[in-house]
């Protein structure tokens with residue numbers, strides 16, 4: 001039986017990135033905090049300052065809070081807004097990837113390392129060179145290489161980078177022009193830098209045409225997650241202002257990805273953000289909603305439910 005109650009109720013948590021390390025599920029979420037600020041489209045109300053790591057023996061079991069593992073005051077380059085993180089394991093070390101605004105207010109992606117999955121994590125002194133925007137998702141492709149997918153519209157500043165330089169008030173296309181894409185870069189063997197310049201993860205419709213900017217029910221907004229199932233790469237993400245969790249598939253981690261459908265309709269609260277993980281042969285969707293706070297969009301709670309595939313590899317749609 002899946003639980004739809006919040007997994008964590010002593011803190012507000014969001015944006016859960018779940019991974020199986022040493023047979024246990026480790027959850028790397030954002031840590032939502034109370035704010036005095038009015039809500040706006042740039043997400044100033046998401047003023048998070050630290051991360052906690054959580055673990056479970058099983059997705060249906062109790063959760064252990066391993067405490068604060070990284071605080072913005074310990075990240076030399078960062079000023080505020082520690083948004084959705086992700087984590088990876090390679091060659092005996094754990095890597096925590098996290099976005100934050102730098103001292104100029106521009107989102108960058110940083111890395112912090114640990115010898116344990118539950119941290120604490122020690123940040124690198126500088127963000128990843130050439131990084132920008134938010135919502136890092138790190139994954140290992142079938143060839144053994146690690147990649148970082150990332151990007152988020154509006155407050156996440158993805159639309160500010162279309163010229164290659166930061167343009168503060170830039171807007172994304174909302175007409176028949178192709179929608180903006182999430183980005184992907186291969187990581188260096190030490191996991192600390194981009195080995196390749198970020199490139200577009202193109203998402204097309206069934207006829208191979210890139211999704212249009214006007215197609216807000218399907219186009220990419222934020223929160224990319226990549227997983228491999230039966231030799232196919234699944235790129236799932238949030239459509240942002242239309243609040244869907246949707247997915248697209250490809251035979252290559254670099255795409256192009258073909259849009260497949262929605263697997264989670266809008267949850268209570270503005271944002272929707274997730275991860276998909278396999279544990280002991282069963283698949284699980286970790287996501288958040290704002291039910292515990294009665295719908296306050298910046299006081300969210302992580303949840304989990306089992307995910308099923310149909311025989312053709314499509315993800316069976318779920319209800320939050």
Ligand code: FUB
Nearest residue numbers: 046083084222223271273
């Ligand atoms: O939690 C802050 C931001 O809200 C995340 O980075 C986005 O994905 C959205 O969930």
